[in-house]
Amino acid sequence: MIYQTTVDHQTYRFEDLKTLLAKASPARSGDELAGLSAGSAEERMAAKIALADVPLKRFLEEALIPYEQDDVTRLIMDGHDNLAFTPISHLTVGDFRNWLLLDSTDSTVLSAVSSGITPEMAAAVSKLMRNQDLILVAKKCQVITRFRNTIGLPGHLSVRLQPNHPTDDLQGIAASMLDGLLYGAGDAVVGINPASDSLSTLTPLWEMMDELRQHFEIPMQTCVLTHVTTQIKAIEKGVPVDLVFQSIAGTQKTNESFGVTLSMLHEANEAARSLRRGTLGDNVMYFETGQGSALSASAHHGVDQQTCEARAYAVARAFKPLLTNTVVGFIGPEYLYDGKQIIRAGLEDHFCAKLLGVPMGCDVCYTNHAEADQDDMDTLMTLLGVAGLTYIMGIPGADDIMLNYQSTSFHDGLYLRSVLDLRRAPEFEAWLTRMSIAEPSGKLREISAGHQLLRALPHLPGAA
Amino acid sequence: MSTANPTLVQSNPWDELRTHTSARIALGRVGSSLPTTELLRFGLAHAQARDAVHHPLDIDTLKTQLHSRGFRTLHVHSKAADRHQYLLRPDYGRVLDSASREQLMAEAPAPELAIVIADGLSSFAASSHAVPLLELLKERFDTDWSQTPVVIAEQARVALGDEIGELLKAQLVIVLIGERPGLTSPDSLGLYITYQPRRGRMDSERNCISNVRPEGLPYPLAVYKLDYLIKKALQLQITGVNLKDNSVLPLLQSTPTA
Incomplete structure (x- = not known):
């Protein structure tokens, strides 16, 4: 189907829906690299104007990637909830934006329509929205999940403690982990990105984290972010696995490039749930995503990177994860060139995920070859904090010595709590009070050298 | 780099953990924030990494x-x-x-x-x-x-x-x-x-x-x-x-x- 609009006697034609979406996207280097972006500023606006007139129903009729070729398309189409879609089924994309911004469209209304919204509808409306629209609507969406604590309550922000070490040194990881806990971080998850992928190296990491958690009765969950098949093997061997992690994307071919299929994710979800390790809930999956992964795998099918990313959230929501986050600036400047593009992408990703009912956090980050710095991260984390972000990363000094990029720190988490009055997961915050790490108000206390957590390190497994 | 006034910075009594990792741990804090010395240390490292890319x-x-x-x-x-x-x-x-x-x-x-x-x-x-x-x-x-x-x-x-x-x-x-x-x-x-x-x-x-x-x-x-x-x-x-x-x-x- 042809989409078109006329601006001052100039008619712009867009040959199909995916072309229209790509040309309507705010400028970013990845779409330019793929040769998909608008040729001029006017063409971009013409595409937005044409997109505003497209009925939401059209997205159920015109698949961006053929149903027969792609299991993510099949997941989206087969899983669409027509009943939930009814209240918005008469709207165009332009009126969908108007409807989302109404005061009467509150958390309850948004939860009710969530399963009737496809990722393509979410991506489409985001392309018409300004940053403040993305913030305002995302803030109205509530997605609450549970494992050993409660994540995503309004007025709350969690932190993933990321204690990576370049050689997976047990003591080094434990040192960063203690540092984070003493800074009040870790209520989302303590999650290690390992350098190794061998089960014999990874098993002690799971065991060390679990021992520390049990010894101090910490209401939190842990994760080793290795390939899903390795985690399934670990579960089979009786290793204490709380959350199962996997990187996912919005096309079948991209997921295949990660060595992942939807059935593998089902298997992992079942395996982790069968352990019944969660005390408050059984959200056991943890996913990471990021714009540009489909193009990077030559698996984008001519679909723009933000729409591909939104499709990854359809994969995520099918598994009711505890946590999902975009790793927004990690991929490099050929996909998101500078601070402006990274900030826009972070807000889009958070909005689309929340609208679809995914518990969305963000690795607010950049690499040293991107035109960005810590000031840009301050801007993005503050905007996302206002938008009701589920969690950020907590990395010692924001410097990941294993993955060689900059993210957010334990201090950054404290900053957001301070300026936006955001609390930790309630069970975790109660633990911090019991341990004399924080006041009941959430403010950190002074930690003495004799604190019981500090006495733990020499007794860890593997300690010399 | 300059030494900070010790009365302003809340230091962390777990410096010794630094022997286990080169991660930026035990940085101390001023209120919720990073002390000036650490802010400058990070800024210098980022400047050197940027120069490495662009030089x-x-x-x-x-x-x-x-x-x-x-x-x-x-x-x-x-x-x-x-x-x-x-x-x-x-x-x-x-x-x-x-x-x-x-x-x-x-x-x-x-x-x-x-x-x-x-x-x-x-x-x-x-x-x-x-x-x-x-x-x-x-x-x-x-x-x-x-x-x-x-x-x-x-x-x-x-x-x-x-x-x-x-x-x-x-x-x-x-x-x-x-x-x-x-x-x-x-x-x-x-x-x-x-x-x-x-x-x-x-x-x-x-x-x-x-x-x-x-x-x-x-x-x-x-x-x-x-x-x-x-x-x-x-x-x-x-x-x-x-x-x-x-x-x-x-x-x-x-x-x-x-």
Whole structure:
């Protein structure tokens, strides 16, 4: 189907829906690299104007990637909830934006329509929205999940403690982990990105984290972010696995490039749930995503990177994860060139995920070859904090010595709590009070050298 | 860096944990925030990493150093005209510009190896570590070094070595390239080995030795591994996922850093 609009006697034609979406996207280097972006500023606006007139129903009729070729398309189409879609089924994309911004469209209304919204509808409306629209609507969406604590309550922000070490040194990881806990971080998850992928190296990491958690009765969950098949093997061997992690994307071919299929994710979800390790809930999956992964795998099918990313959230929501986050600036400047593009992408990703009912956090980050710095991260984390972000990363000094990029720190988490009055997961915050790490108000206390957590390190497994 | 007024900063009594990791732990705080000293330390590290990405490779110095050690050098440029284009178009960094292609087509074939020293994402890595590494390799691996071309490549990605090696008819190309800098490692060098290089080789058809620098994988260890992989690759006529790095380093591991 042809989409078109006329601006001052100039008619712009867009040959199909995916072309229209790509040309309507705010400028970013990845779409330019793929040769998909608008040729001029006017063409971009013409595409937005044409997109505003497209009925939401059209997205159920015109698949961006053929149903027969792609299991993510099949997941989206087969899983669409027509009943939930009814209240918005008469709207165009332009009126969908108007409807989302109404005061009467509150958390309850948004939860009710969530399963009737496809990722393509979410991506489409985001392309018409300004940053403040993305913030305002995302803030109205509530997605609450549970494992050993409660994540995503309004007025709350969690932190993933990321204690990576370049050689997976047990003591080094434990040192960063203690540092984070003493800074009040870790209520989302303590999650290690390992350098190794061998089960014999990874098993002690799971065991060390679990021992520390049990010894101090910490209401939190842990994760080793290795390939899903390795985690399934670990579960089979009786290793204490709380959350199962996997990187996912919005096309079948991209997921295949990660060595992942939807059935593998089902298997992992079942395996982790069968352990019944969660005390408050059984959200056991943890996913990471990021714009540009489909193009990077030559698996984008001519679909723009933000729409591909939104499709990854359809994969995520099918598994009711505890946590999902975009790793927004990690991929490099050929996909998101500078601070402006990274900030826009972070807000889009958070909005689309929340609208679809995914518990969305963000690795607010950049690499040293991107035109960005810590000031840009301050801007993005503050905007996302206002938008009701589920969690950020907590990395010692924001410097990941294993993955060689900059993210957010334990201090950054404290900053957001301070300026936006955001609390930790309630069970975790109660633990911090019991341990004399924080006041009941959430403010950190002074930690003495004799604190019981500090006495733990020499007794860890593997300690010399 | 200046010493902070101790009455303003809430220090952390777990400094000793720093012996276990180079992560930025026990930084202390002022209110909820980072003390000025730590803010400046981070800023300096980021500045050095940025400079590593954007500082042009000093070709003349590199050439002089290589010539004085008896290496034959060539100088090429990728299709990426400048750093801005290099960062936005990774595909351009993987092919030669037309002048460089013509130049290499007219060159004598490589006797066995072709070496590429590439700026990559850290010119500091290439200019600091490539020459000492090649000197050690020359001592360890026997080939016609006087005729082996050492190609200095600007605005280059790893795969540029495929076209260079193909045009020079090398059996094996070794690309020494600046890796994406981290805050604690602005000058990490990566070594990539590709058997029968030609355009279109996939990353799974190469072997890689990463994080080469005195504070990471020191020169003697890196060269030990490199020599092992070169010999295995020539013997088995393959590189990539099917060529495992089974080099054992029991003696060298206790060697102090170079």
